[in-house]
Amino acid sequence: MKIAIQEILKNKLRYSILGIIILLIAFLTLAISGLARGLSYDNASLILDMPEGTFYMEEAAEDKHNFSAISDVQINNLNDAHDNMTLMSIQMGEVEDSSGQAHSLVFVTSEGHEIFPKAAQNELLLDGSLQDEGIQSGEEVSTRLISDNLTVSGFTEQQTYSHSPAAFIHPNDFSELVQSDASQIVFVEDEAAAIDGLTAYSNDEFLNTLPSFSSEQMSLNMITYFLYAISGLLFAIFFYMINVQKLTTFGILKAVGVKTITLFKMMWTQMILITIIALGIAVGISQLLVMVMPDAIPFQLTWEVTLFTSAVFMIIGFIGATLSGIQISKVEPMYAINQGGA
Structure with missing residues (x-):
């Protein structure tokens, strides 16, 4: 973990750019989730407030x-x-x-x-x-x-x-x-x-008989799913590029006995730190938005939705970073020696 943090501090600009992008995507996802929930309630609170x-x-x-x-x-x-x-x-x-x-x-x-x-x-x-x-x-x-x-x-x-x-x-x-x-x-x-x-x-089936309800929610949910997919791709592409640049370093570390799982843990630590900081700021801004949003705009962002969205981003970030690290497991110590000799 210490090495992971040191690398982030050494390359502040590189990791800050990733963090800012994740922050913006997370904030946009939370905002759309709040809008979708608000529009849903404004569309059919008469039915949504009924018991099952x-x-x-x-x-x-x-x-x-x-x-x-x-x-x-x-x-x-x-x-x-x-x-x-x-x-x-x-x-x-x-x-x-x-x-x-x-x-x-x-x-x-x-x-x-x-x-x-x-x-x-x-x-x-x-x-x-x-x-x-x-x-x-x-x-x-x-x-x-x-x-x-x-x-x-x-x-x-x-x-x-x-x-x-x-x-x-x-x-x-x-x-x-x-x-x-x-x-x-x-x-x-x-x-x-x-x-x-x-x-x-059922309650959900009856709600879907309202043409405006199903089409409205489907459109907003589709945007949210795309944002999740984009965030996963960003993690995968970013860490893939970072790992390609560090293949020689990984080879040397393997040559001196560092295990592959340790290198993965270093990458996961960086992903978790960046995501937690970005999500923390995004959640803070979105909750501030809840307080200042005028009543004319239907916007509801509960802590349940916020925590669920944050958990999805953590999972997607973990998957994206892990997929990008396949080349870590493939690099051989001899590669680092040859590269060093060149």
Whole structure:
């Protein structure tokens, strides 16, 4: 370890460049991970905050909740198979406040188990983001599809669906809104049961029925995977070039009895030191970003994600450095002697 540190200190510029590159890639990976998690929660916090269970939709709806209509017979069959059902319906729409300003939102109604807040008839419970847009508690709002005005009775915290704030509404008002009494979705905190005419989804499977959710997360995750791959290649290329320059030195060390594993340990020590320092700075900057990021930008970076990302970088760095060290095991003491003679 002492020799590894001495070499880093002797070649400060060379190892600093690698450290800065790893720092930048690690910071970018953490930032994208925070953005992906923030966008995920902003897209579907309504579903993400629900307990693990099973969602049911009409099979003919082909994974589109707004085309689903679960019959009374199917609800009875579900009631026989499960306890504490929640009947849900979701509809995109908009309301106009008292000043005539339109606000896009998603109407949500539920019956049964107390998963969502309940609104009284002719009342609305709105996501808190709409309060920032100027809507006040007690204010009357209107929508073209409901004859009576609706009174805002309160606000919820971070309840969104498809990047739209949720508006919890009474089932009777929702029936007037969509001109149907049928529920679109049934949720149970239980494993799936086979019900004729219904398709069962886990929480993750139901989230993936949102086109914006799956495509958004896939794009951001793909960028993250590429950054991991780039970091591994950087380690491999950097240490390969360093090792090629030191083949004569490695041969001499082998000639005096230094084992190959000792040379690998020296390289691993350098990789670990550089990565730890780079990750430490990247994590510090990313956590500072969490504190200063404005609320308008959906950004969530938990310590679980941070530690996982750091562990992946350590593993990838170890693999890249190890692959680059293959020539260390192949170099022979005679090579160093011949090179020295030349």
